[in-house]
Amino acid sequence: MAYQPPKQVIVLPQTQQLKACTTIIRDNNTQRADFIFYSDRIIRILVEEGLNHLPVVEKTVVTPTGKEFHGIDFQGRICGVSIMRAGESMEQGLRDVCRSVRIGKILIQRDEETALPKLYYAKFPPDIASRFCLLLDPMLATGGSAIKAIETLIDYGVAEERILFLNLISCPEGIAAVVAKFPAMKIVTAEIDAGLDEKLYINPGLGDFGCRYFGTDK
Amino acid sequence: MKSKLGNHVIAGEGRPPWYRSDGQNCDCYIVGIAGGSASGKTSVAQRIIKNLNVPWVVLLSMDSFYKDLTAEEVEIAHRNDWDFDSPNSYDYDLLLETVTKLKEGKQVDVPIYDFETHKRVPNKVNTVYGANVIIFEGIFGLYDKKVLEMMDLKVFVDTDVDICLARRIKRDVAERGFDVTGVLKLYQRFVKPSYDNYVYPTKKNADVVIPRGLENLVAIDLLTKHIQRQLQERKMQSRWDMARICPPHELPSNVVVLEETKQIKGLHTIIRDIETSRHDFIFYADRLATLVIERALNELPYEPKEVETPTKKTVHGLGLKAKIAGVSILRAGGTMENGLRRVIRDAVIGKILIQTDPNNGEPQLHYCKLPPTIREANTYIFLMDAVVGTGAAGLMAIRVLLDHAVPEDRIVFLSFLAAPQGLHTISRAFPKVRIVTSYVDPVLNPDTLYLEPGLGNFGDRYFGTEHE
Numbered sequence: 001m002a003y004q005p006p007k008q009v010i011v012l013p014q015t016q017q018l019k020a021c022t023t024i025i026r027d028n029n030t031q032r033a034d035f036i037f038y039s040d041r042i043i044r045i046l047v048e049e050g051l052n053h054l055p056v057v058e059k060t061v062v063t064p065t066g067k068e069f070h071g072i073d074f075q076g077r078i079c080g081v082s083i084m085r086a087g088e089s090m091e092q093g094l095r096d097v098c099r100s101v102r103i104g105k106i107l108i109q110r111d112e113e114t115a116l117p118k119l120y121y122a123k124f125p126p127d128i129a130s131r132f133c134l135l136l137d138p139m140l141a142t143g144g145s146a147i148k149a150i151e152t153l154i155d156y157g158v159a160e161e162r163i164l165f166l167n168l169i170s171c172p173e174g175i176a177a178v179v180a181k182f183p184a185m186k187i188v189t190a191e192i193d194a195g196l197d198e199k200l201y202i203n204p205g206l207g208d209f210g211c212r213y214f215g216t217d218k
Numbered sequence: 219m220k221s222k223l224g225n226h227v228i229a230g231e232g233r234p235p236w237y238r239s240d241g242q243n244c245d246c247y248i249v250g251i252a253g254g255s256a257s258g259k260t261s262v263a264q265r266i267i268k269n270l271n272v273p274w275v276v277l278l279s280m281d282s283f284y285k286d287l288t289a290e291e292v293e294i295a296h297r298n299d300w301d302f303d304s305p306n307s308y309d310y311d312l313l314l315e316t317v318t319k320l321k322e323g324k325q326v327d328v329p330i331y332d333f334e335t336h337k338r339v340p341n342k343v344n345t346v347y348g349a350n351v352i353i354f355e356g357i358f359g360l361y362d363k364k365v366l367e368m369m370d371l372k373v374f375v376d377t378d379v380d381i382c383l384a385r386r387i388k389r390d391v392a393e394r395g396f397d398v399t400g401v402l403k404l405y406q407r408f409v410k411p412s413y414d415n416y417v418y419p420t421k422k423n424a425d426v427v428i429p430r431g432l433e434n435l436v437a438i439d440l441l442t443k444h445i446q447r448q449l450q451e452r453k454m455q456s457r458w459d460m461a462r463i464c465p466p467h468e469l470p471s472n473v474v475v476l477e478e479t480k481q482i483k484g485l486h487t488i489i490r491d492i493e494t495s496r497h498d499f500i501f502y503a504d505r506l507a508t509l510v511i512e513r514a515l516n517e518l519p520y521e522p523k524e525v526e527t528p529t530k531k532t533v534h535g536l537g538l539k540a541k542i543a544g545v546s547i548l549r550a551g552g553t554m555e556n557g558l559r560r561v562i563r564d565a566v567i568g569k570i571l572i573q574t575d576p577n578n579g580e581p582q583l584h585y586c587k588l589p590p591t592i593r594e595a596n597t598y599i600f601l602m603d604a605v606v607g608t609g610a611a612g613l614m615a616i617r618v619l620l621d622h623a624v625p626e627d628r629i630v631f632l633s634f635l636a637a638p639q640g641l642h643t644i645s646r647a648f649p650k651v652r653i654v655t656s657y658v659d660p661v662l663n664p665d666t667l668y669l670e671p672g673l674g675n676f677g678d679r680y681f682g683t684e685h686e
Binding site for chain 2: 015016017019020022023026027028029037041044045048049051052054056059061062063064065067068069071072073074096097099197201203204205206207208212217
């Protein structure tokens with residue numbers, strides 16, 4: 001294992017069943033129904049892991065047997081923010097775990113003239129500044145749109161250390177770019193691939209996640 | 219039989235444990251009944267079953283073990299020239315195999331014999347499982363030496379031969395369309411010589427001879443009482459005794475407890491809280507079930523798998539090298555099915571209903587429907603229960619799976635919460651079964667059988683059947 005991700009990055013435990021799930025979604029022969037099902041499975045694990053990094057307080061409850069259980073309670077409220085369009089594919093997985101969570105949206109597209117990511121649309125819960133944000137984008141390639149999205153969140157008053165960036169597949173280049181800019185933020189990722197290819201796609205990656213999830217690929 | 223209305227099933231109807239506390243089967247009790255044709259063997263057997271009044275009794279007829287006839291032999295049989303009363307007409311090897319398996323408590327497939335074609339019906343069998351008592355009857359029921367050795371009680375029904383003949387004439391004329399001359403011809407040619415030469419001499423193999431057959435109520439009553447006494451002596455430890463076991467400090471090595479992360483602890487805080495609404499209880503229980511299932515998947519075998527991505531890159535991944543069948547221990551184990559389906563969409567699911575007898579704390583098997591795929595190679599069973607207390611229900615369910623020919627090392631036993639007592643009891647009996655649970659509580663209350671701090675009755679809280 002040559003690559004050691006920086007401490008801001010939380011990689012899911014590399015279990016065999018996780019690897020089997022990513023093998024399925026990477027496979028070009030996988031049908032769309034399976035692609036969605038196995039993506040959702042990974043996303044649920046990602047969200048569960050993400051929640052592990054939120055602050056908690058001790059909480060003692062009384063069980064039906066009349067005894068005390070010394071447990072914990074999550075502190076603070078959360079919201080999801082999906083980077084459109086591919087990030088929206090992670091909303092189902094998020095809702096499976098956090099039932100009626102509020103979800104903000106950001107649309108970022110590449111500016112044809114400057115070739116830089118440009119913010120087209122943002123709609124957040126009004127009290128977003130007081131929430132922990134689970135930022136959703138399935139692939140972290142160059143990190144261009146992620147950085148733009150995080151900048152937008154910070155503009156809206158969200159503290160950098162209260163953002164958790166969840167993605168399925170990342171690469172060292174994207175991680176380096178995002179961590180350099182926002183060292184206080186955490187990234188939760190399922191797998192880290194070798195790097196970017198000449199077209200700046202993740203290698204080996206899985207193609208266009210949004211197209212495969214929403215069925216708009218040819 | 220006692221019946222209790224409300225949440226409990228009717229007590230006394232389930233099958234009490236047929237295995238010892240180490241998980242090994244006790245032999246089932248086999249009664250063999252022989253006697254001449256039309257002597258009333260079947261009627262005696264049926265009366266014993268009726269008097270025993272327990273559901274886990276199987277009546278096995280020797281007719282199921284007739285040998286297949288060849289085309290030539292079938293023709294002879296159709297001319298009424300075939301000797302069905304010869305001791306050579308039966309397949310004693312298959313009979314011995316069947317009785318041996320039944321005695322060991324295993325599931326067996328009993329052939330169905332077609333008296334029209336004189337062959338076993340192809341691809342059709344009677345599946346028999348779960349008998350504490352087997353009553354085996356046939357004219358040669360006490361004939362084969364090896365089969366005799368399997369029997370715990372051997373009975374010969376000694377009805378007067380004139381009465382037998384009268385019954386046979388009446389039956390064959392009324393039910394089988396023979397005329398009296400035909401019946402007498404067969405009787406003289408085959409039935410009588412066979413009875414005199416082979417059947418009657420087996421009377422000396424019997425422990426008990428019942429003169430007059432069904433009319434002999436005193437004899438049948440004595441037999442029934444004897445069998446009941448034998449069954450009584452096979453009781454195993456009650457759940458209350460099992461709860462008092464003092465378990466070793468360390469958990470057994472085949473137990474996996476989910477890592478106590480914040481979200482596992484947070485989920486447990488919610489489902490344990492008595493103030494939690496059912497709406498929330500179900501939601502968080504389902505979430506926890508999903509995590510338990512995901513963890514259990516890691517216990518299965520995987521194999522390298524190479525795939526190509528849409529961008530034409532090769533990925534060296536993994537593929538699951540197993541099929542999964544869920545089996546839930548009802549009622550509470552059914553609460554894990556949602557979690558299972560979230561992870562394995564189309565998992566086949568079998569069900570085993572086990573309830574505690576409120577009178578003696580014994581687990582009882584009431585119902586069992588298992589998918590046929592459980593025996594296929596590479597199929598792993600996710601056996602699901604909500605809470606493992608004494609381990610009594612888990613022990614019974616695992617025993618059921620083993621009796622259905624599932625290898626022990628292909629069973630993964632899943633639960634939300636477990637007590638050390640139950641984990642030790644199960645892994646002592648079945649060390650190759652893997653156990654996955656999300657939390658272990660320290661105390662199993664020996665009076666209430668609830669875990670402490672625990673979470674109360676999981677099934678009641680999930681299904682909303684608790685008292686207000």
